[in-house]
Amino acid sequence: MTQPPIRFDDGEAYERLMGVWSQSVGDVFLDWLPAGDGQRWLDVGCGNGAFTEQIVRRRQPADVQGIDPSSGQIAYAQARVGAAGATFQVGDAMALPFAANRFDAAVMALVISFVPDPAKAVTEMARVVRPGGLIAAYMWDQPGGGSPQAQIFAELRGMGLDTALPASGWASSPDGLHGLWAGSGLERIEARIIHVRRDFGSAEDFWRTSAETGVLRAALERMSAGAIEALRDRVMARLSPSGSGPVTLTAFANAIQGRVPA
Numbered sequence: 001m002t003q004p005p006i007r008f009d010d011g012e013a014y015e016r017l018m019g020v021w022s023q024s025v026g027d028v029f030l031d032w033l034p035a036g037d038g039q040r041w042l043d044v045g046c047g048n049g050a051f052t053e054q055i056v057r058r059r060q061p062a063d064v065q066g067i068d069p070s071s072g073q074i075a076y077a078q079a080r081v082g083a084a085g086a087t088f089q090v091g092d093a094m095a096l097p098f099a100a101n102r103f104d105a106a107v108m109a110l111v112i113s114f115v116p117d118p119a120k121a122v123t124e125m126a127r128v129v130r131p132g133g134l135i136a137a138y139m140w141d142q143p144g145g146g147s148p149q150a151q152i153f154a155e156l157r158g159m160g161l162d163t164a165l166p167a168s169g170w171a172s173s174p175d176g177l178h179g180l181w182a183g184s185g186l187e188r189i190e191a192r193i194i195h196v197r198r199d200f201g202s203a204e205d206f207w208r209t210s211a212e213t214g215v216l217r218a219a220l221e222r223m224s225a226g227a228i229e230a231l232r233d234r235v236m237a238r239l240s241p242s243g244s245g246p247v248t249l250t251a252f253a254n255a256i257q258g259r260v261p262a
Contacts, residue, residue, distance in 0.1 A: 041055050
């Protein structure tokens, strides 16, 4: 049976879950990209505008457009004060509503594994970026255990349950990303791993924010109340054996960049 797409429709819940993570990895990612100030940017799968805000703040773009399939996420992005000046709209990464050569750079931040056809999305980004322009992305290494929720997924596997990773999770691996960039004819391809960490007030805080949206919520919705409680207990014991106190977690993302042939 085909797995339905995993959607992130609640911008506020996503902010609690991924906002801090996204800021941390996004800053490293932008430092790594060579694109300069005053350029035209496209943020594909912009979600609630967290990474779009970083583009606005860090790169002083001449124009930045954000596109996402979720109207709820777009509404949150449009209200984000730090993204003032960006334009957001509902749209499909596999059929971008822009003319060819429209942008200097197109990026995907924590998105590519959730696109049903990642190859088509990368080809679309290459279409709307000018010759010599930049195509880049980063994604938690889901097959390699790099997700911020990897501790919960490990306990799900320990219970013999489905981890509900997205159908295109393969695209977040180094080989998967490189194959997509090379297969779309991009040149001067470079890749790296970005490691980040985040502090939580408690293991319960981590569990609560993780369970609100996205991948884990999709798994929990298929579980009984008893199974969810058992999973929570296992996660609490794994992260905080003493039963209280702050916890620090790490995650890592694979990043890639390439150029549209001139």
